[in-house]
Amino acid sequence: MKLRAALAYISIVIKKLFFRSFFYLIVSVISILLLIVIAFSLLLTYNDLTQESLTRRSTIVHLASTVVKERFMSLEELGVSLATRQRFSELVQQQKWEEAIPIMNTIPIDFPYVDRVFITDPKGILMADYPALPDVRGKDFSHRDWYKGVSKTWQPYVSEIYQRSAKPSWNVVAVAVPILSKTTLSPGTTEQTVTGILVLQIKLDTLFDWSTVIDPGTHAITYFVDKKGSVAGHPNYNTPNEIVNFSEHPVVKRVLLRENGIVQWRDKVAMKDNVSAYRFIPEYEWGVVVEQPAAEVFARRNNVIGILISIYLVFLLISCILIRILLRFFAKLETRQALTQKDVRFSSLIENSSDVIAIIDEKANITYTSPASSRLLGYSIKELLKKNGFTLIHPDDLEVTRKALMKLLVDPKHIAQARYRLKKKDGSWIWVEAVGTNLLTEPSVGGIVINYRDITERVYAENEIKLRSHELEESNASLQEAKDRLLHVLKDLHREKANVESEKNKMETLLISIGDGVFAVNAKSEIIMVNPVAEAVLGYTFTKIKHTHYTEIFHCYQADNPQQQWIDIINEVLQRKTASKHTKCIYKKKNGADVYLSLTASAIKDAFDNTIGCIIVFRDITQERYLEESKDNFFSMSAHQLRTPLGAMKWNLELLLNRYADQFSDEAKQTLQHVYSNNNRMIALTKDILKVLRIEQGKIQHEKEYVDIISVMKEELQDLNLIAQKKSLQIIMRTPKKQVPAVHIPSRRFRDVIRNLLSNSITYNNKPGEIIVSITVLKSTIRIDIKDTGIGIPRQDQSNIFTKFFRASNASVTNTEGTGLGLFVVQSYVKGWGGTVHFESAKGKGSTFSITIPLSKEDNDYTFDKSV
């Protein structure tokens, strides 16, 4: 047994550990996977957003370069359109420079972004300008970049940035366009010759305006560089007369290498990271740069990533909390399970122990006492709970017990022992030996625990021995030795007893000492434990039936139907249909004897709520049942036997009253009348008692037939009509307009029910009064209401009205003849065919009794043909 228990315990521990570590493993694997997924998705998002930001920069620089290209192109076109004007080119060809001015001055007027226009001869000597500036006409400008560019191929050319010599000497960009004239070399052949150069000068301010056409984003700047790296349109270097050269700038360097792209670089002066997108415009050899602080470029990316990380962090935090809660919950569940098992075990031990365990407070009021106390003392538990412990103690023992209690209260660690006498309910005294422990500070107990046992017989025996030894001592000193020996024996006895008591603490011993039969089966239905009481009842010893399938020896039949196999509740428990179930059954011993058992089967569960067996506790109730049956039989027989003499008396009294009336005085006749009505009462009573006995023995046969409710009720009303008339009662019957379906119920029982209810409504009615009988057909039932205007049922009696032999206080005054069985019969019958009984009543305001009768489906089709 011990080994098995140990093995079982170890297996549970292993299971638990395995379960724990398995759980942790799962949780950590899930967590790692989750973290990988999170990291990966973050990385992905980061890259996507970076790419997106860079693409945006590239797009902006592309747009800006398009704008510059388009502006330069339109300037070229503007120049070309003037240079190719007939009149203008003729004037230039004829070197009438002054006359050409009115034509060319339309440009700065119509196109204000062109700051200045001038023309030179093909060698670069300025001939005319508008607006005219001093000290420039006649000067040679062939060293200028624009001249070099345009004279190379005589195509329109956009120059680099330079500081013009005319005052104010602003920084400008020039667009040079050759002025061509046709010269007739010989008839038929013409040649185009360069006769002058038209130059449009644009201030750098204008280029700055261009750089603002496209919004490059927060804190971003757009600027242009020429082929030498000079800057234009830069908001920080927009100086009108100083050329800023950026050729050493890391980004501009790339542009000058005719590259396009995007780069992140560190501004060492401002200590800032910048992102610059750049583009080279090959047509004009200019470049465009869009520069923005890296923080701004990646602001959106950083925001999104920040938000994502915080969301993931919150998510992780919640997960951690959830896991923690889950683990706590598991731990709690385990502890609670363990506690519950412990509780059940301990409470069943306490409840079934032959020792009494009681809890009292500081004033010795009993707050708890185990069932053994009522066996010992004869009081019910309820009675005991109302008592103070001292009221039960013998007056001579009060001092001892009070002292013991005081000691306990003063020193909570003290364990008090005392012997004293307790008064039983029948007035006799028993000796008990008690041990008290102060557990007032223990919150789950909150009292002083007294554990005591009946030692009356032992005390008597001891007293006897003492008395005897005393006598011996007095009579003969030589017997002193014998007495000593006797005392030794007593001591040995005490020691033995103490040993036994310590053993008793063990659970097995306790199980054995239980007065009920106990046996247990494992999950395979094999018997694993049988206590001595069970051995005696079952007729087998444990060793013989160990590991036998319980069905092989436990042959049981239904308690009220011995022909039928019992409903095997042990199997139900093992199949986990129920945790615990109670039943009564007949156990057939192997010698053929029947034993009536009251039996409870409860599941034995492990820490994981698995049913690992079933424990069966039973009590032999054969004797009780036999007594019950004998009592019922006696009642039944008595009632039967009374019928014949009562009937004979009835007839003889009838004869006396009807035929010999004139031979009696009036007083004698009255007396006879009393005898006659009392005789009738006894007849009614025996009849009712027989009905009740039959109901209780379950001998009622519900032979159903189709009953026409209305005609039965009419017949019963007819029978009672005479009595009703005597009491001046008006009877109203309300039936539904449509056909009332026939119901399938025991017809005679239905008559009994209706007669009982109607006769109540007459008997307990006021004179004059009213009775309303109504029948209602509902969806699945028929309802019959019988309403009277009588004395009603007082509120305090209403809950007992269907109890056997109970009569309402006002009913017994109104009618002394009732048996108190009528409504019990009504309820038993109606419930027997699946109906219900209700009532509404108030004292002095009449009662309404309602019964319902279920309609089965076929009842609806079955109706009585009234014409037959």
Added chain:
Amino acid sequence: MTQSASQSKKVLVVEDEISYAQPLVQELTYNGFTVFSAQTGLDGHRIAMAEHPDIILLDILMPAMDGMSLMQKLREDAWGKNVPIILLTNLDPDDTILKGVVKDQPAYYFIKNEVKMSDIIEKIKELTHTI
């Protein structure tokens, strides 16, 4: 109130319990019937065959041929098969014996301790057409 002797109908009372038989015989006589009484089924049969009464009151539980057997025997007879029979019994209405009888052979029955003698007389008068 009483019937004249020349018209008086014959009633046979078969009842072993004298305390029932006596008041019934007296009441019947008072009501003008010619009453024969028997205390066993055998006697009852003999008298019935000899006198051919107009109606028979029959107790069920009796020594020396019970009421059931007597009724069965009477029903086999040419005269007996039509004679009205009233069964008197203290058996419970739920008793299976009683149920069987009433189902098989047409007869009227009264539960002795529930019925008044006057009700029985009413029924006899009705069945013998003396009303």
